[in-house]
Amino acid sequence: MTDTIGIILICLGVAFDFFGVLGLIRLPDVYNRLQAATKCVTFGSMGILLGVIVMQGFTSFGFKAIIGILFIVLAAPTAAHAVSRAAHRSGIPLAKISIVDKYEEDKELKTESVQKEIEV
Amino acid sequence: METKTKSRIIVFVFALVVWFALTDIKDYQEALIGIAISMLISFLTGHFLIANVASQHLIKRTFHFLLYIIRFIWEMIIANLEVAYLVIHPMLPIKPGIVKIKTKLTKDSAITVLANSITLTPGTLTVDINRNKGELYIHWINVKSKDIDQATKEIGERFEKTLTEVYE
Amino acid sequence: MKVLKWIIGLILFATFFFFNFLIYEGALLLKLINVILFSSLLVLIRVILGPTAADRIVAVDILGILIIGLTALLSIYYSESFFIDVGLIWALLSLIATLAFSKVLEGRQLDD
Numbered sequence: 001m002t003d004t005i006g007i008i009l010i011c012l013g014v015a016f017d018f019f020g021v022l023g024l025i026r027l028p029d030v031y032n033r034l035q036a037a038t039k040c041v042t043f044g045s046m047g048i049l050l051g052v053i054v055m056q057g058f059t060s061f062g063f064k065a066i067i068g069i070l071f072i073v074l075a076a077p078t079a080a081h082a083v084s085r086a087a088h089r090s091g092i093p094l095a096k097i098s099i100v101d102k103y104e105e106d107k108e109l110k111t112e113s114v115q116k117e118i119e120v
Numbered sequence: 121m122e123t124k125t126k127s128r129i130i131v132f133v134f135a136l137v138v139w140f141a142l143t144d145i146k147d148y149q150e151a152l153i154g155i156a157i158s159m160l161i162s163f164l165t166g167h168f169l170i171a172n173v174a175s176q177h178l179i180k181r182t183f184h185f186l187l188y189i190i191r192f193i194w195e196m197i198i199a200n201l202e203v204a205y206l207v208i209h210p211m212l213p214i215k216p217g218i219v220k221i222k223t224k225l226t227k228d229s230a231i232t233v234l235a236n237s238i239t240l241t242p243g244t245l246t247v248d249i250n251r252n253k254g255e256l257y258i259h260w261i262n263v264k265s266k267d268i269d270q271a272t273k274e275i276g277e278r279f280e281k282t283l284t285e286v287y288e
Numbered sequence: 289m290k291v292l293k294w295i296i297g298l299i300l301f302a303t304f305f306f307f308n309f310l311i312y313e314g315a316l317l318l319k320l321i322n323v324i325l326f327s328s329l330l331v332l333i334r335v336i337l338g339p340t341a342a343d344r345i346v347a348v349d350i351l352g353i354l355i356i357g358l359t360a361l362l363s364i365y366y367s368e369s370f371f372i373d374v375g376l377i378w379a380l381l382s383l384i385a386t387l388a389f390s391k392v393l394e395g396r397q398l399d400d
Contacts, residue, residue, distance in 0.1 A: 007316065010361070014320045016200055017357055021327040023207040024334050024350060025297075030342045031259045032216055033334075035245045036203050037350045042240065043200045045357040052360050052372075061369040063141040068356055068376055075379065077239035077246075079349050079386045084247045084259065086390035087342035088218075099217045099263055210294075 006055035013047025016040045029095035030087050038080040042072055128166030135161050184285040191282065192237055199242040206261070217263040218247060221256050221272040223280060230287040237279050244275055317365045324358045345389045352382025 023036025139154035359375030
């Protein structure tokens with residue numbers, strides 16, 4: 001019984017991993033790729049690790065999987081945030097179909113504040 | 121008791137539990153090594169964990185945190201189904217853009233949790249935070265409104281209510 | 289051009305899924321491992337093609353998270369728990385590398 005549930009969870013995880021990578025290939029610019037890839041691949045790997053926990057129970061095996069889930073949930077959004085901010089600050093534009101960019105409008109204001117921080 | 125000492129004790133217990141769970145303990149030497157390493161870790165890095173121990177309403181806050189986790193998992197499932205639909209769709213029906221939302225949270229940890237959960241939920245990705253004004257810049261894959269108040273209502277308020285209960 | 293890309297992609301996916309799920313005779317876990325390896329190949333295509341540096345950084349970061357899933361599947365298949373350790377360390381190093389790369393991309397010093 002637990003084996004069946006675990007295998008189902010693992011299959012779902014692999015499917016979402018594949019969708020995330022498909023998004024990484026198909027979507028038009030860095031930010032959209034980051035969205036699809038981060039969400040789907042994080043969820044997929046979480047599904048696989050959850051399947052491992054269900055199949056193995058709370059042994060040292062399952063505990064390592066729990067640590068893996070916690071690590072992924074904390075690390076993936078942080079990396080996505082860092083990359084997107086760096087990409088925008090280094091001047092990579094949004095795709096042509098984008099309709100609004102509030103961050104670009106506030107940019108002059110922001111660079112001033114950054115310089116102020118460095119001086120202090 | 122001082123806050124730093126309290127924080128170190130919490131880290132010590134936590135590290136010891138992790139050690140005992142990760143190793144199948146067979147004799148007393150492994151347990152001794154675990155205790156020694158946990159003491160080293162708590163001595164070196166223990167005072168970073170908790171800046172101020174607030175002991176009021178602990179049960180209520182834990183309850184709201186559990187509520188928040190359930191909400192978060194639900195939103196995450198919805199997010200992934202949406203992104204899977206977008207990716208399979210042959211025409212790629214997206215309308216991306218960066219919008220600005222407001223937040224009332226002030227503590228560092230609360231804003232971090234809010235930003236991370238915005239990143240993992242439907243169609244949104246936190247790009248930058250302006251902490252002085254309490255504003256977040258969000259990349260939205262399917263922009264529904266450019267207005268700041270409307271966007272705040274659409275994105276931020278799902279989590280903000282529960283997080284206010286947890287942290288403040 | 290767009291139609292050509294579509295046809296190439298569909299032929300690639302159809303061939304892969306046909307051989308993996310209908311021709312190849314192995315355990316279910318091995319087939320799933322093959323799917324993840326194929327996804328890693330697609331990520332490497334993004335690393336090669338990616339027009340900007342940020343695309344390549346994103347792809348490498350995603351590869352790190354995929355590897356955790358791959359090692360979890362391997363550890364289930366061989367019933368050995370140490371594979372997950374390998375995945376955890378890999379993801380940790382990939383996170384640090386991503387943060388360092390994005391700081392360099394932003395034009396700041398590493399000790400900023």
